[in-house]
Amino acid sequence: MAERITTDDVAKVAHLARLALTPDELETFTGQLAEILEHAEDIAALDLAAVEPMARPVPLVNVFRADEPGEPLDRDEVLACAPVAEDGQFRVPPVLGEAP
Amino acid sequence: MSFDHDAWEIVVGLEVHTELLTRTKLFSSAINEFGGEPNTHIDPLTLGLPGSLPVLNEQAVELAVRVGLALNCTVQRSVFARKNYFYPDLPKDYQISQFDLPICAEGSLELPNGKVVGIERAHLEEDTGKSTHVGGGGRIHDAQHSLVDYNRAGVPLLEIVGKPDLRSAEDARAYVAELRSVLVAVGASDGKLEEGSMRVDCNVSVRRRGDTELGTRCEIKNVNSLRSLGRAIEYEAARQVDLIEAGERVRQQTRHWNEDDGRTHTLRSKEEADDYRYFPEPDLVEVDPGPEWVERVRAALPMLPAARRHRLSQETGVPLERVALVVERGLDDLCLAAVGHGADPERTVTHAEHNLSDARAGELDPAHFAALVTMETGGELTATQAKTVLAEMVETGGAPAEIAAAKGFEAMDSGELEGIVDGLIAAHPDEWQRYCEGDGKITGFFVGGVMKATGGKADGKAVTALLQARKG
Known part of the structure; x- marks a missing residue:
């Protein structure tokens, strides 16, 4: 079982996605994300050694x-x-910093 | 700033982005063309409009496979990924790139000096738009606002990541020049550094000679020519050595090369700028060219510069390091054909190296070129005369015998030459004394005198040999 996701993790991801979350939202989403990740853990419990990973279904x-x-599109439009x-x-x- | 090459070693790894020569963009049918009125090469996908979906350009994959094979890479199943960042040069707020599964992996590139540089990977990605910073003298930090042109956004790029195998600015320049030759040879790129169709980011670190661990590296951006590449690396290496010798440490950062002041400057590093939250691009399927495609491309590849250098060197006996320029000029086929017509290999390559810088040299008739070399090695023409005739041959496409005759170049009778040399010695006893005492500088006086007396027809080498013989 992996470590449970924390509000700090969610706050970091929200910041990277430029989402401003209220403390209440942070709690809510942390709970919801934890449930989703726990569901994924169920799959991790299976023996999948013989299954090729897929990038999409x-x-x-x-x-x-x-x-x-x-x-092309019309520029003026x-x-x-x-x-x-x-x-x-x-x-x-104005943009701060350089493109990555 | 100092750099003691005996005490310190430079370690360089280069990332080269090259725009691919397709007609359209990587994921849409907007045209891929340099220049043009701003925002005229745009379509819904380029602008990231809702509902637009990417579809991969087959030709971009074809070109990526060509480059991969030319760089001895393994062409493999690959997956596109989203690289998320917020910057107005890409309206979608992410760049479609490849992350853990690039199309080309593990290759190498041989430099003209024979050194082999590892290639870590080459992956496909889309180019970004072009921002112009307005106000504040065009400097990004002081700009009032920026203008964005999306003509370049979505143009196919291949990012070729080299291993940190380069050990000098000279190596780095040779690597970029060689990579450019390969890209141009396979038709993947026009190789124009100045127009930005090839862009180089360089990772530089330093370590004390004998150390095996790599030092902390800095990435340098904005290097737009081979010359600035060399200058930037040398500046950056010296900066890092100064830091270490002053007891400080090098911080890993991205730095910007400024051509005007000849320095690298730190860029304001954004918090967590390296966390791009890559994930597989859900709108695109996997790309797997497979053995049949790969073998078809491999079979159609032209002979590449490294192989051409080896061939020319082996077939002429001229050392590898001397044939690089001849191959770069595309004159190796001409030389080999001339040798096939019986020309002396060494003289043939030497002419191609020193006397055939003219862009039209490639159109020379190999039989004529061979005839010229043979006239020279047979003593009918002096080296200087041969050079003159060759220049005229490139100019007019004429045959060497006719050009030589028209210029009055005839082989001097050896008796006639001896007479002139002896006359000169008799007329200048003091100078002859100095020559006999070993004053090398006076040789030119006699050779010049003979040339003057013969109207330039004499062979300089023959004159020198005669002088030596007379000295006894």
Whole structure:
């Protein structure tokens, strides 16, 4: 049995996802996440040594599209949806730090 | 700042991102093209609009397989993953990349000097948009706001992660140059560092010579040319040595190379910036090219620079380190064909190395090139004359015998040459005395005199040999 998830863990994940949780929400979600993880623990109890891990439930590989251009979106129409646009570009608030 | 190469060793590992030469983006049909009016290469997926779903571009996989095989990697089943971070250069708030299962694993790249550098992995991912910081002199920390162009967002990238096997700035430059040649040879990239279609992040650490453990590394970004790559590594290594020698320690951090002041600067590191909460991308299925695809690509690969260098070296007997430039210029086939026509291998490669920098040299007729080399080795032309004729051959595509005749290059009669040399010695007894006493500098006086008397037709080597013979 793995260690139970704590409110600190949930607070960290919430911060990474830029979610602002109230102390009450933090308690609620910690409880809910713990239940979900406990359910996963049930599966871990099975002997799965002979089962290949799957990235997704449907056994599909190699779904491709041909390298052929399609119609672009109209820039003016798109920029009209943006909160602020300038010089054909999206204008955003100043960014701290560099892209990772 | 100092760096004592006897006491310290530089350890470098490079991560090279290359944009792949597809027509469209990695997961959508928006076009992949450098430049263009901002935000014209966009579609719902590029903008992360609700309901849009990614579908993988087959050609991007094809190119990734080519690069992987060219780098001796294992091409394997791979899974796309979401790398979550919040930055306006990707509107989805995550980048689709590959994490624990990259498409290419464990390869190597041989440098022109014969050194083999390990490749850890190469994985597919999407490029980000381009942000321009406005106000504050364009500096990111002082900007008033930023403008974002999504033309580049979603362009297919292959990130090639090299092992920390490089030991000098020189090695690092050679690695990037060689990798670029390979990428261009297989048609995966145009290899333009300046346009950003190839980007290099370098991990630098230092350790005392003899140490086996790696030191703490710093990652340097914003290196846009081979020259700045070398400068950045040397600066960073010296900075780290100074820190250690002052009793401090190197902190693991990302630093930004500034070309103008020639230094690396620390970037404000964001709290938990490295926690990207990777998870398998639910909107994409696994990619597994499989043996049939891999073997088809392998069979169609062109001969790669390292193999071409070995071939040229083996077939001409010229050492490996001397043939690198000839292969880089794409003149190895020409040289081998000329040798096939009977030309002396050593002289052939030497001409390609020193006298064929012209971009049109590759169009030379191998039979003409061979004829020229043979005229020179047979004594019909001096080295200087051969060089002149060769330049004209590249210019006009003419045959060497005709060009030599038109220029009045005829082999000097050896008796005639002896007469001129003897005349010169008789006319300049003092200079001859100095020559006989071993004053090497005076040799040029006699060779120059002979050249003047013969209108440049004499063979410099023959003159030197004659002078030696007369000295006795």
